[in-house]
Amino acid sequence: MQLAKANLAPWSSQLELNCLDMLEQLGQIPDHSLDLVFSSYAIHHLTDQSKLVLFKECFRVLKHSGSFVLIDVMRNDGQNRNDYLNNYLSMVEKDWVAINPIERARITEHVRANDFPLSPSEYQSLARQAGFRKEGLLDAHSFHQAWAYQRLS
Incomplete structure (x- = not known):
């Protein structure tokens, strides 16, 4: 703030x-x-x-x-949450290279549990x-x- x-x-x-x-x-x-x-x-x-x-x-x-x-x-129109999560997290894994693997694992855990x-x-x-x-x-x-x-x- x-x-x-x-x-x-x-x-x-x-x-x-x-x-x-x-x-x-x-x-x-x-x-x-x-x-x-x-x-x-x-x-x-x-x-x-x-x-x-x-x-x-x-x-x-x-x-x-x-x-x-x-x-x-x-999400894309017609896309279910599970497909969205898999696609989004694939992008995170592929493109967010500045973030170390431990932080990416935390992001993955957060997204799967909390993103709707x-x-x-x-x-x-x-x-x-x-x-x-x-x-x-x-x-x-x-x-x-x-x-x-x-x-x-």
Whole structure:
């Protein structure tokens, strides 16, 4: 958080940084009070039901033209979790050469136990259920994607 605060210092009067349980924190924010909710590499750890709750809470706290930006790992449409995990971890083993084998083993253990990514279309479905009416792909690189979901009501 200290590094983020330092990097964002020129805009410090326009933002508030928090590092808390995301669902708990969102529940404490007043309706229609934020312009932006940003999440990076966190949501894939939630259950599918908690992901829906998160989308609904993001929709609730956003101003009428606000956006929820999601950066995370994503499965391909139609791909099951097991195939995703095998493909993702093969990429880690092949491409993450700067990380020693012990650390890669820890990453593998973490990913297999804790990663539950959805596909872009599954996230779009959650967004629609929550009330979002516009979404757009911001960037994609392999398994990693950035999406914006805009509240238009």
